Amino acid sequence: RDAPIFLVLISGCLLLVLALELDRALGPKQIALLGVLGAAMVALRLPGYVAGFSAMFLVVLVGGAAFGPTFGFLLGAIGTFASGLFVGGIGPWLPFQMVSVGWVGLGAGMLPRSGRWRVPALAAYGVLVGYLFGAVMNLWAWPFIGSGTPIGWAPGAGLAGNLRRYLAYYLATSLAWDTFRAVGNGLLVVVLGGPLLRTLDRAARRLRLDVQVAV
Template sequence: MMRFSPRTALLVAIISLAGLMMFAWPLLLHGYERVQPPFIFLALLPLMIVVLLSELSTGGIDTRMIAILGVLSAIEAVLRAVSSGTGGVELVFFMLILGGRVFGPAFGFVLGCTSLFVAALVTAGVGPWLPYQMLGAAWVAAGAGLLPRASGRREIALLAAYGVFASYAYGLLLNLQGWPLLTGVTVPGASGNLSYDPTAGAGENLLTFLRYTLVTSTSSWDTMRAITTAIALGLLGPAVLATLRRVARRATVTGVVSTG
């Protein structure tokens, strides 16, 4: 299992804090009539690469782990291509959760970043939304590596429950950052709509956003993603977990032999 070095943990914490602020920009900006998302968030991409390079330089990712990372990222790109999210049906979270669970949160964080980046290249999905998707996927995979220990059916049930939670949380965050752009800006003081009000307070906009995401996404798209992820983990999770753990053991044994 790959672990965070102190330096990498600090970088991940900085990226995550900045990422949360960028996701929540509609709630943090107040009194601006012109809605303009903070595209400076694109600057986080180089920081994500720094995280990867930091792991390489500190030995957190050796050649074996790089090979595993490449294979899993390629698999994720294929899963993204064959289940492109139509109607919320997608299998990307399935492998992210299992990869993070077996190889740990540090590997999971890097896997989330690289998987969504490679998948975007394969599916021509590169755009200003990509850094948000990469960071969201990184959190999903890293979170799986932080889950408590379990085994057998309890572990599969735990992963399935986490998959449902992660599906809704991911959808909520992605909806939040794009909400003002999709709905437009409401007339200040107007009521009865789901649009962003730049003159309203954070609490009022949060309630409006929750109504918006409940109507447009949670009730359909996110729910289908949660169901798809939970079913895939329940049906295929045990076999894939066993395979990934065999790979992890062989990588560990090979590393011990080669350095012994």
């Protein structure tokens, strides 16, 4: 009964934090660019997930890689919220999804921003987060969906016992789906990552954006 209330409260707090970060960290040009890339995420998510994969992750990966970790996190979180409104993806999972996709963009912003290994590193990272995203997202529902089963959360099992249970749950329910996402992320970055990164780099220079570089 209280779940909708907590969903509204958590989502509201998260959106407030994002709004404050937008005001503090980004200027008008960055916010406009964030809106454009966020709209691209919405468009790419409209067809839905194909066996766990969505092309919207490509936008988050290249956006974070081009403009830094702060921009990447905000793009992932805000784009996920906006796309959720359009596809009806509003539920108790949404705050988890916003933060998880935000982390994808944040990590992409910490990768090298130049050199011949830029695209291969981003592709490898895309494969890795394809699995990590699924593993993190499962946590919001695992205690409820798997309750009472040998692979569900057990209050008395301890940390090690519950980790073993969660690993079994993940392998049984999510590994195949996450593999589609991981492979899809890697392939899209290999095929489209180079041209997209060059385009975003040119946009940053023309707009004279102050791109944050992870150190």
